Amino acid sequence: MKKSVLKFGGTSVADFEKIKNIGSYLKSRIDHEEQLVVVVSAMGKTTDALIENVGRLSSNPNEENLALLLTTGEQQTISYLAIVLHELGVRVKALTGFQAGIKTMGHHMKSKIQNIEADILNKNFEVNDVLVVAGFQGMNEDGEITTLGRGGSDTTAVAIASALDAPCEIYTDVAGVYSTDPRVYPDAKRLDIVSYEEMMEMSALGAGVLETRSVEIAKNYNIPIYLGKTLSDEEGTWIMPKEDILEKKAVTGVALDKDMNYVTLSYPMYDKHLLEHLFLLLEQGEINVDMISQIVNSDGLQMSFTMKDTDVNQIDEIFGALISQFPSLVFNIEENYVKVSVIGSGMRDMSGVASKVFMTLLGNGINFYQVTTSEISISYVVNEENGQLAVEELCKVFNL
Secondary structure (H helix, E strand, O other): OEEEEEEEOOOOOOOHHHHHHHHHHHHHHHOOOEEEEEEEOOOOOHHHHHHHHHHOOOOOOOHHHHHHHHOHHHHHHHHHHHHHHHHOOOOEEEEOOOOOOEEEEOOOOOOEEEEEOHHHHHHHHOOOOEEEEEOOEEEOOOOOEEEOOOOHHHHHHHHHHHHHOOOEEEEEOOOOEEOOOOOOOOOOOEEOEEEHHHHHHHHHOOOOOOOHHHHHHHHHHOOOEEEEEOOOOOOOEEEEOHHHOOOOOOOOEEEEEOOEEEEEEEEOOOOHHHHHHHHHHHHHOOOOEEEEEEEEEOOEEEEEEEEEHHHHHHHHHHHHHHHHHOOOOEEEEEOOEEEEEEEOHHHHOOOOHHHHHHHHHHHOOOOEEEEEEEOOEEEEEEEHHHHHHHHHHHHHHOOO
16 A cells, blocks of 8 residues: 655644644545644644743743653644544544654754654554654654754654655645745745755755755755645745756755844954864854855954854853853854855756846845855845845846
8 A cells, every 4th residue: 555654734734723724734635545644733823832831930941841842842743643543433543653663863852863664664564544643753762752953853754754765745835846945035936846965955045945854865865845825726946866867956045044143253363273163163052064164364364254143142141151161252253144146956967057147136236244155055145134135136147
């Protein structure tokens, strides 16, 4: 019997009426001889509400306790959906991440999936047609509940699909992947097909459609991902190997990352021990830094990098620890910058993309403070007030 993995995000299960409608849809799939793993997020803004509650109790909660609390949101959803499916006569089992055999490692609040015990899922399929699994969570080697961080339910779904060698369908409130965020540029075009590489770049650079780790897992195990709008007949987007895409555009999309901070630091001399301490602390804190630049001259060492704004408290602690050892260190964390990126696998074989982007930004009076490139992307740090204008003008010039 065909197996498929489906994931429904928080907006898709935001209220009981939506959960009932999803239940009816799943019943129709079961009636067509399918077995389904259904991964769900917490309902609507449940996770935000839980974090707000914690804020009333503590400004620095223990991560183990916080992870334990936040996973309750998804556990509510799996219970509600399983109740609906049971009422419809479906053989269904609700499973927490632990019960589904999801083993994790790393920090409690942003752990990584180490392994999924497919035998547990297959055993449950012997007596059930639908397994409703809580996304965003697992259990580490110490038997503690952990969360997978931002986009963790996407990662859960794709990892399960990889373990079962099944396709993965991810449903949300948008009809697929667009050339850029339609809320920023309303004329953005929906993409029928995107390569794994392009999707990973778009996700990493702030597109916010899928979490980067989920696409990386799909690429590693060659699992096709379908991204579509919940309970809609509108066509979505397939994410697949680049070899399956016949026509490659120079630029596929433009990403705008508003959820970033721009960090600068200076020290009156070049000191490799300072840099060693800095990057060791960043690694220990699992803080991803991006767009790093360094200058060493007669004024000493100047460095800048970008990072996710969710890590700002950790970065403050890191610099506090560094200053105790290197008192002359000066650092600044700027919040009024954004990152604008152009992405396209066709860049490998087509020239002139960088010059066209430069001319577009300069022609519209948009200054940029840092530039970084990969094989299929070019990213710029610009002032926050110029972010939307940059996206609009780049979409126009590349016909996106």
